[in-house]
């Protein structure tokens with residue numbers, strides 16, 4: 001479980017996050033929603049210890065992140081940042097192997113190679129293994145990064161959970177791969193020690209796949225809970241300034257905006 005308690009983050013005199021307390025449990029797809037500029041990426045960076053809040057703390061299984069070493073955390077927590085770009089002409093399998101860097105010192109072991117191979121198979125990028133990463137399309141690059149981050153936490157940890165944090169993972173993906181990726185997350189969650197936290201913009205995909213949602217607006221936690229609790233007309237109007245039409249039937253929940 002990842003827990004934030006009373007996180008406040010300011011830049012100069014601008015408050016980007018105001019008193020955010022949320023909980024992301026293992027075995028669930030936890031999604032962070034909110035309009036542009038709401039503070040989603042900032043919250044992700046605070047959760048990942050890339051930004052230090054002025055107030056509040058982040059806990060992984062009850063342990064304050066400030067008391068955990070970067071190296072130890074990297075063995076159990078993988079992060080897909082927004083706009084991950086590489087400038088070097090590396091082969092796809094070399095990019096995926098970067099995910100294993102926290103686990104080996106000089107050369108990857110056979111266990112690392114196996115994780116790379118299996119993560120590439122899982123995300124259907126094995127056929128690209130020897131291609132120059134820079135020649136891939138945007139969507140293909142994104143799938144390579146999925147394999148990279150998931151290879152990082154491929155094996156269960158000896159003591160506790162594994163964590164996968166994804167900032168806008170669906171960018172660059174066509175509708176087929178968006179659905180495929182969300183289904184892959186479901187498949188990964190068969191491993192009960194996995195905590196998944198992601199930022200997405202597509203409210204209908206969130207309604208379809210999320211087990212737990214949080215909605216940020218102007219740096220504040222507007223709502224947290226099930227899709228019914230979060231994706232209601234009042235919250236949608238406040239966050240997105242649009243009038244929603246919400247259908248909720250046996251096929252699921254769908255939102256339209258007028």
Ligand SMILES: Nc1ncnc2c1ncn2[C@@H]1O[C@H](COP(=O)(O)OP(=O)(O)OP(=O)(O)O)[C@@H](O)[C@H]1O
Pocket residue numbers: 011016034035036037038039040041042043
């Ligand atoms: N270094 C910075 N200096 C000044 N303002 C910043 C800085 N970083 C972020 N902000 C501001 O903080 C607010 C939240 O940014 P953040 O990137 O967390 O939003 P977001 O919800 O992820 O938005 P988007 O959906 O557009 O990606 C924005 O108004 C942004 O301009």
